[in-house]
Amino acid sequence: MIRHQPPLARADLEARIDARAPAWRAEAAKRTATFLTAGRFAEPNGSIWSDIKPVYMQLQYNKCIYCERVLGAELTGKAEHDVEHFRPKGQVKTWPYASRKPSVSYDFPTGTPNKTGYYWLAYDIENYACSCKGCNSDRKRDYFPILGPRAAAPTDIVSLNKAEQPLLLFPSGTIGDDPARFITFLGVVAQVHPAAKGVDRLRAQVTIDFFSLNDREELLADRARVIRELASKMRQLQDKDPAWRAAAQQDLEQILSDASPQAACARAYAELVKTDVQKAWEIYQDVQRYLSPGPRRPR
Amino acid sequence: MYVRHLEIRDLRAFRSAAVDLLYPGREQDAAFEEVVRWPVRLPNVNVFLGNNGSGKSTLLDAVALALISPLVSSSGYRPQSLIRRASRGKVDTAEMAVDLVLHEQDGRADGDLARLAARVERRGAIEFLNPMSSVILDRYFEEKDSSFFFVGYGASRRAEALSANDLATRRRARAVRYERVSTLFEDHLALVPLNAWLPGWAIENPGRHKQVVTLLNKLLPPGVTFTGELEAGEYLYNFRSLVVPYTALSDGYRAYLSWVGDLLYHLCMGAPSGSKLVDSRGVIMVDEIDLHIHPAWQRSIIPTLSRTLKNMQFIFTTHSPLVVSTIERANIYNVEMGPRATPKVSRPAQETFGLSADQILRSDVFGLDSTRDPEFAEKLRTLSRAAEQGESGAALAFLRSASAGGGEPPPEPSAVPDWFQKFSDRS
Known part of the structure; x- marks a missing residue:
């Protein structure tokens, strides 16, 4: 919201x-x-x-x-x-x-x-x-x-x-x-602001x-996708090609803008990466698991 | 004794089925070669999963029938409607067989194998169960030791008030081995309640008594403890901050205590004095393990039983996805209606584990808030509540539970990669 x-x-x-x-x-x-x-x-x-x-x-x-x-x-x-x-x-x-x-x-x-x-x-x-x-x-x-x-x-x-x-x-x-x-x-979960x-x-x-903001799977899935998208852009920001980096920066701003789905969740996650990088990384891994629940074969 | 393998033919709705079961110490043989993680996290747990009427109870009954077959003629059991009713042709016999692993406890060398098989035949309107094995198992016919230990609890299990439990009368009606599984076959049979036998042990064998109290407390869910003290003939329990008698506990606790109490009774009766109860081996079958049990407890019941009685082999049936979400693929057999109106037994397919767990969860469409099973949704709800309140770790737990049933434990979190750290460091 x-x-x-x-x-x-x-x-x-x-x-x-x-x-x-x-x-x-x-x-x-x-x-x-x-x-x-x-x-x-x-x-x-x-x-x-x-x-x-x-x-x-x-x-x-x-x-x-x-x-x-x-x-x-x-x-x-x-x-x-x-x-x-x-x-x-x-x-x-x-x-x-x-x-x-x-x-x-x-x-x-x-x-x-x-x-x-x-x-x-x-x-x-x-x-x-x-x-x-x-x-x-x-x-x-x-x-x-x-x-x-x-x-x-x-x-x-x-x-x-x-x-x-x-x-x-x-x-x-x-x-x-x-x-x-x-x-x-926090991740995909709506919380009362401290x-x-x-x-x-x-x-x-x-x-x-x-509004059952934490009980509707369509919302959780949306938020998970937004977090995955954010992380993929964060990675692209480290690309060797400056043009790619610039594109990533633009996309990031777009994802965090009012026009994007689940913007409040995206902003909170971007903030969490800065304040608690370990937790943010764990959430990202969980998000990936949540979005692709197939079996993970050992490599 | 553990059961390695079960085979049935023309039993109730089944045309045929074969099932390999996990037990403590089982090697990863051909039957389990496709399992990726070995040993399985709960190596003594087997679960038959299916809808009502799918045939999962028949599988439990088949194990029990094969196991009692050597003494069935004088056991007090009467076969009824065991042979499959065919729509075409005539079926006159049914068969069941179990392959066993035996131990010193059974009067044999550890690891000895044996097979018990039985055939049901129909003559007129009467069915007869006849043993077909010729193996000689001397200790099997003893009633007072812990050899060949197996118990089974049907869905109508309950413990009876003291008056109905004259133990001597019970013995006249049914052989001990059959009595231990009789609730699988007889609806109105009462189990042995704790207060019918445990008080005596407090004086006769205080060491054993103490073991039982400790065990019982390990087996109870958080929030309830067994005091071991009696008031007006009823055992007292601490429930939250209250002290309440057994009769005042809710149905869920009573239903659980009824079979756990009966199990401990039979365990105590057989185990040689001086031995530890938890060292006993044997087979424990429970139909509808989730019966009357609230969702949070359903999540812990199987792991608790499995870890507390780690030398026992468990065979459960359930239709609760919450229960299923605590175990792995190797623990599960799906029992579902197959072609030609006969149940089909299969392990959840490896490639679709996540998906099929999800399908289990989505099989009962909940409506507004989630397509997951209501109980699972309720569990998620509890977690999301905790996450909303900022409980540390709850938000992560929520995501993990939400992903495809949470059947496998989440992987250890890896180190934060460079690109992620770099974004964090950006001003």
Whole structure:
């Protein structure tokens, strides 16, 4: 999970949306007004948030906002992205739910459910991000765990973030969180950042649990591939041919950039090579074993 | 005594099968020539792996039947439905045979070979099991020593309350050798619980008693210890920080203690006084070794048994990939449905070891979080939890377990190569 740079302020986001769909914001405002009157979210004729999906896809380099998996591109792969409402629009259910696997439990309350959700944010552009089906449809759904009581309706996002304490990280925009402060990686495993204390610690832990960041093999495999790729470029950096070395340097920067899959994991690994070269090397060997689990015949 | 080799024909679902078994000290002969690492890490462990109904229990039963065959007519065992039911033609006989390695303990020279074979015949509705071997094994017909030691525990094993365990009554119903494997064949039979015999040893033979207490503690998983003390006729155990009687332990511990207690009973009865229990040789068969046992313990149960009773030969069946992930290819036989509706027994193919272990793990699709078996996924989950919390080494252990079942121990980490170090040194 990373926050893409630079994070956009509301006005910047509005400008991008207007450029893509000039009439969209006016229509969204109209619909929001009816929700406010009704006191709940209801959309008899279908929603329109998908119209601005590409704005978010572009911001996120077509990666899922939560798990950093690379999804389809605009021309052919839009369907892989969900427009995800950070605060649920229709209702809020209790999380963790009893039948969840793997099961988790906390010694602190995670917020009360309600039947109306954050209906006034259904068309708030700062409440959106693009995410994969695994993160949104399978996990995020109508859940929004918070610490303490829920704020009253209708409150804008900035005030909401002051009035209630979300337990999930929202790594988007100037109002969002910078996950690098909360979550780091040791090899392929997401960990609570050692510098995160108090509530930050809880938020990191809940976010890792909530999106099963360590239980989804597709994510582990992605991260393992990124580490293997990094190491192969590190080796190429020692090549005799200066042109190869230059290419390797370029690739390295690319792998560590926002645009790459599992960038947060890649950065943490590059850092580990510098701080604990022995452990980093062991992890690399394990990664290789993990990616090619065939028998190792003695040579 | 150890079992080297098993052959069966027309037994239950099997048309035929032949299996070579590992035992302590086995040479790497033709049967194991394709094994790369020798000796095998757990050289006394054999595991039949397969789904329900695949026929893995039949293999255990076949070993037991061949072993009791010389005394079967007066053992108390009654053959039933042993002969394969053929869809076409008529099958009237079934056969089983084991090749044995004998020792001084069996009244022979160490390394002597012997073969016990038996044939099942049908007359009308009745099946008869007849011994076919002519070898003379005098000590086999003794009941009070440790010669020809073999025990077997079926999936319905349990220890009974004290009242049902009048040991003299038991002796009248079944010959000792058969009683030791009877739960493989009879569902409602109770095993001998510890409190039926161990208290007496505390006075009669304190040295032996102490050995049993020590052994039992080595065989129990971390977190549970056997105190050796009684309260109201029940043995007390330390469970975490509590002292609880046997009856208050959870099913998993009780199911395990029931057969381990019975095993120790038979071991104690036979072993000559002054000898160490762990020096006894013999064959221990356990059906569904993972029965009622939680995942973390499943990962350690086979290595613990194997190393604690290192002179015993073990034959287990299981369908738990967690159990399997603690052993090597040479320890495993896959039992699966083959062509013509008959089970096929094979070692996991060498070239596909990693893959086939992975296939085992992926055979039960878990759903959302992993395609691995739920129990394995749960184990990974525990490890990843530890890794999240920054427990040292957990992140590495996680990757290792995640790679293809973790059947083989990871290679020793090599030295950091130059190119890697150079990147580390770069500012």
